[in-house]
Amino acid sequence: MPMTTKRQAAVSQALERLAPLMPLEDALAIKALVARPHMRGLPAQRAVWLATITHIRHTHSDYDALLDEGYDRDAARFFVLDEVNAVLRRWQATRFLDADEDGVGADG
Template identity: 35%
Template sequence: MSLVVFESAKQIHCAECRRGPLRHLVREAGVPRCLDCADLGHLVYLPRGDAALTRRAREGSSLSAVVVRFDRRRHRHERRGILVEDAALARAERACLADAEARARRRERDRLRRAAQDVRFTAAFAAAVVRLYPGCPAERAVAIAAHASVRGSGRVGRSAAGRALDEQAVAYAVRAAVRHTDTAYDSLLMAGVPRFAARARIAPQIEAVLDAWRRTPPGG
């Protein structure tokens, strides 16, 4: 179990030595204490961002702590970095410098592998669109698939159902694309029309497009 240190933006002072305001603090028995009073003052702060450096510094430090900060928008604590021994951080930095080139090559290989996976998945998603909507133009199917399946976007194509090419997920992606591309939905929102009212207003247009796409085109 990791020790937890809190990063605070408030004007908080140590309950023991009265020092403050504190950037980093530990809560013991419900009261804040500075790192020195919590016997962590000899540790140095390493912000998040370099996974290899963080891992090596934490593994090489006999004492370490995770630094978190409360995100009001997400209503949860987010990891900000770690506290480790100065010597452990120095060793980790030297190790990372020594194999920086090898790690860069590995990152490039991983990037190319992910890119190839994304190309294959987008093609599979586009094919699923055409299976459900045989009248959908091929270029639109590809555009819908490319938008829905952007890695890290959180869109439906990257959900578990989307990755499984679930018909409901594919249909959701198609409907969303038609809503934003083939109707005045976005303009209505910009004009101040409430979202649900705007959706109700453009629903017949969406259904007309989808009904046309559900039909197999001549010669298809």
């Protein structure tokens, strides 16, 4: 079941507000994460935030490599926090990941 037009518009607006300089390729990947069934019940702004953090972790950081080396999720998240926030800064984000924030996203 695809997202509704209203949902798509809300997601696009939330992405634009969150990170106006996000590259199109990343925005499309994040929209795909937001469209997953378990994300559809969340408000667009929350779903976009969680999907953005998930995408950055898995695509723009050493998160997966740390997991492969045997680090648990919490440790891996701790070690990539600065990488995640560096990407958000490049995208001129209006929000950044806090060390105390869960930040669990679309798939971890």
